[in-house]
Amino acid sequence: MKFDIITIFPNIFDGFLTESLLARAQKLGIIKIGIHNLRKWTTDRHQKVDDKPFGGGVGMVMKVEPIFKAVRSLRPDKKTRVILFSPRGKKLDQKTAKRLSKYQQLILICGRYEGVDERVAEYIANEVISIGDYVLNGGEVATIVVIEAVSRMIPGFIAKQESALKFDHAQYTRPEIVEIKKGGKIKRLKVPAVLLSGDHAKIEKWRKKHGALT
Ligand code: 6GU
Numbered sequence: 001m002k003f004d005i006i007t008i009f010p011n012i013f014d015g016f017l018t019e020s021l022l023a024r025a026q027k028l029g030i031i032k033i034g035i036h037n038l039r040k041w042t043t044d045r046h047q048k049v050d051d052k053p054f055g056g057g058v059g060m061v062m063k064v065e066p067i068f069k070a071v072r073s074l075r076p077d078k079k080t081r082v083i084l085f086s087p088r089g090k091k092l093d094q095k096t097a098k099r100l101s102k103y104q105q106l107i108l109i110c111g112r113y114e115g116v117d118e119r120v121a122e123y124i125a126n127e128v129i130s131i132g133d134y135v136l137n138g139g140e141v142a143t144i145v146v147i148e149a150v151s152r153m154i155p156g157f158i159a160k161q162e163s164a165l166k167f168d169h170a171q172y173t174r175p176e177i178v179e180i181k182k183g184g185k186i187k188r189l190k191v192p193a194v195l196l197s198g199d200h201a202k203i204e205k206w207r208k209k210h211g212a213l214t
Pocket residue numbers: 085086087111112113129130131132133134135136137138139142
C-alpha cells in the first residue's frame with residue numbers, strides 16, 4: 001500500500017510516521033508513505049495555493065489546479081482511491097478503514113479548514129472523509145488518523161493480526177489488587193474474579209458483555 005499525502009505543511013508528518021509500528025511497516029515494505037508539498041505544483045512566483053471565494057465571504061479557498069496537477073502526477077490508476085479531508089465528509093469508522101486497506105494506493109488531500117474549491121470533491125476525489133463532529137485547522141491530523149487506522153488492517157502490519165482489533169473488551173494485568181489512597185482511605189482495586197477463574201466459557205461471556213468494537 002502506498003499512501004501519498006498532498007499538503008501545504010509537509011513537516012507536520014515527520015515525527016509521527018517515523019516512529020513505532022509505522023516506521024517498522026515502512027522498513028518491511030508493507031507500506032510506503034510519500035509526503036508531497038502542494039506548492040510544488042504551482043506555477044506563479046508566490047506559489048499561491050488559495051484565493052478569495054467567489055460570492056464573497058471570509059477566509060481563503062484552496063485552488064483546484066495545483067491539487068489536480070498533484071494528483072495526476074502521482075499516477076492514480078484503478079487500484080487508487082483519492083480522498084479529500086473535510087469536516088463535511090463522511091465520518092470515518094472501522095468499516096471504512098478496512099475497506100480502504102484493500103486499495104494499492106491512497107492519495108490523501110489535506111484541505112485547510114476554510115475550504116477547498118468544491119470541484120475537488122466533485123471531480124478529483126473519490127470520497128470525502130471527516131474524522132468527527134468538530135472542526136480542525138486542516139486535514140493533516142485526519143490524514144494521520146486514516147493512515148494509522150488503515151495500516152493496522154493490512155496483513156503483516158501487526159505481528160498477530162488477531163490483535164488488530166484488540167481492546168475490543170476491558171483488560172487487566174498484574175497485580176490482582178492495587179491499593180490506592182483516596183480521601184484519606186485506602187481503596188483496594190480488584191480484578192473481576194471471573195478473569196481469574198480459569199473458566200474459559202465464562203470469561204468469553206464476560207468479555208462479550210464488556211466489549212466495545214465489533
Ligand atoms: Cl477531515 N478536516 C477538518 N478541517 N476538520 C475536521 C475533519 C477534517 N474531520 C473532523 N474535523
